[in-house]
Amino acid sequence: MSSNHTLADWLQTTHGQYLLAREQALIDHSVADVFGFHALQLGLPQHDLLRANRIPLRVTAGSEPQAQVRLCMDELPFDTGSVDLVLLPHVLEFNEHPHQILREVERILMPEGHVIITGFNPRSLWGVRRALGPKTEYPWCGKFIALPRIKDWLALLGLEVVGGRFACYAPPQANPGWLKHMHFMEPAGNRWWAVCGGVYFLEAIKRVPGVRPLKPQWNERLLGKLVPASPKLNRESPQRNQSDPQ
Numbered sequence: 001m002s003s004n005h006t007l008a009d010w011l012q013t014t015h016g017q018y019l020l021a022r023e024q025a026l027i028d029h030s031v032a033d034v035f036g037f038h039a040l041q042l043g044l045p046q047h048d049l050l051r052a053n054r055i056p057l058r059v060t061a062g063s064e065p066q067a068q069v070r071l072c073m074d075e076l077p078f079d080t081g082s083v084d085l086v087l088l089p090h091v092l093e094f095n096e097h098p099h100q101i102l103r104e105v106e107r108i109l110m111p112e113g114h115v116i117i118t119g120f121n122p123r124s125l126w127g128v129r130r131a132l133g134p135k136t137e138y139p140w141c142g143k144f145i146a147l148p149r150i151k152d153w154l155a156l157l158g159l160e161v162v163g164g165r166f167a168c169y170a171p172p173q174a175n176p177g178w179l180k181h182m183h184f185m186e187p188a189g190n191r192w193w194a195v196c197g198g199v200y201f202l203e204a205i206k207r208v209p210g211v212r213p214l215k216p217q218w219n220e221r222l223l224g225k226l227v228p229a230s231p232k233l234n235r236e237s238p239q240r241n242q243s244d245p246q
Contacts, residue, residue: 007090008046008064010138015172019199020047022167023118026201027087028052030163034114036084042073042105043091050087074100078108086115092150093119093142099153106157111208115159118201120144125171126198147200159204166197 004010011020024047031039031053038057041050045060045067061069061076071077074097086105092098105115120126122144130140151161 004138007094007138008044019168023199024049026165026167030116030203034085038083039085040083041087044089049089055085074104076104076108080107081110083108084110084113088117090118093144098145102153102157106159106206109206111206113206114203116203118199121198121200122146124196124198129172150202154204158207160207161202161204163203165201166194168198
């Protein structure tokens with residue numbers, strides 16, 4: 001039995017592919033309508049998770065050799081307010097300072113910028129497997145963070161949660177050959193035990209007080225003064241034309 005030394009290694013397994021397919025579908029749906037100039041994927045550079053996004057400049061960053069930008073997660077080398085979209089695929093549960101990472105993400109996000117987070121749900125069968133089983137390999141060596149705590153951190157940073165889903169309801173102990181026969185558990189899980197999915201997906205927007213589209217209050221008042229004058233000017237036009245010297 002081969003060891004999973006990284007999360008990317010585990011994603012190559014049958015259970016990892018099962019999880020990746022469901023998360024990719026959620027990410028594709030969410031980022032398709034996010035616009036801007038710069039998008040950043042932190043972690044898992046082996047997978048183009050922002051493939052469905054139409055932002056022209058999409059960058060992968062992390063400590064892995066495949067990353068386009070090599071960096072430390074809790075000290076991002078990007079300007080404040082310079083990124084429109086940040087994706088964190090299972091970053092927080094495998095780092096020592098998850099709250100600091102979120103602070104950095106909030107700093108580099110533009111006002112109304114989007115952040116998307118995926119994480120393992122400790123209140124699920126996957127969380128039970130981590131709590132009771134060995135923690136020597138991925139993903140069980142991570143510190144699964146409860147969704148309410150993530151939401152509290154986001155709220156403290158001024159990031160408003162605007163969407164979220166759970167996925168992966170099949171038990172992680174299931175025989176890999178059985179997973180293809182367990183597709184019925186996804187719709188059943190969404191309906192009957194929605195918060196018990198093995199992973200959660202969260203989308204938030206950076207809200208900045210006082211930054212909002214301005215609607216000029218004088219517009220209707222000004223139009224009310226200008227529109228009645230147009231017919232008068234039109235009626236006077238022929239008279240001026242008749243009095244003009246030939």
